Amino acid sequence: LVTSPSNIGTIISQSAKQLSDLLDRAEDVGISEIVESIIGLPDDVSHVVNLNTLGEKKDVMVNMLSKSLKSGDAIFTRISRSIYGAVRGAVLGGTGSKGRQLVEMALQRVGAAFLTDKVMEVAEVLIVVATVSESVHGAWYSQLLKNMSLID
Template sequence: MQGREVDVLVRLGLLKLVSGVSGLTPDALPESFSLNFSRLRSVQAEIQKIIVISTSILIFRQILSSEQPCRRDAGIEGIVETIIDISRDNDKVTDDNILQTRKAMMARMLAKSLQAGDAVFERVSRAVYLAFRGIVLGGSGRQLAEMALRRVGASSASLTKRVVKEAEVLVVAATVSLRVHGPWYATLIGNM
């Protein structure tokens, strides 16, 4: 097996480990990565935050578009403009019932959408995974990350920057591990 193939498999394997819904534990981690447990757990926590942020943006966009015309493919800037427009409308802002209804609806939708098996959760999780995968595999990764996040309406410079930063942690961990355990990985993969 060629070195590049092993490198790609190790990177993708790490990404699979940290993109799991359940928390990463030392027992679930191959011994060759045990020294990187805290870094990998931190990346997993960041992936989960990005999923929550992306899901929140998607839900907020749906609520805003139901209340006021808002382009369906609006990005964060479009959502902010719509929020400002709604804020300027004093009748909507001062009506406590409307605010409470909106708040309750968003809380219900977000809670439902952050459960494994939910269609929104699966779609957002997949997009975030693909964004990370674009960076982990290199090449035009940043563009791939932006495209993946855009598919669920969560494309923003700040989210893409977070994805890039965390994915680079995985790349470094994979690279170092490959330097130390490369022959072992090649033998293991070759025997599969």
């Protein structure tokens, strides 16, 4: 519950951590579980919150989140592009400070800068996979590009 404007950032960080923990623990999570995690209220909140109002708010959040997760939705598109840009920045910028800076800039656009460490971890794996793939298939890639007349 928000008791003052100053603790909104703390609440957002806690909700993001709870959601991240949930997604790390379970492979198949439904939208209602995501909403429960984001709200993150203790079991005994009846003395603080009107449970009917809370249920209605959860329903609205589930509905809104369901619509936002569909391909073609403006929110989905914006977040997807930002995450794509962040991963691309990390892979092309490297795992050092320059890559990290690119990741943070891309994620800040959608308020997801807290995911920087996770994106950097993914980028490290992608860089290793790309390096191995190039060393194994590099000659084939070069020949394919020559056949397509993209390089001489």
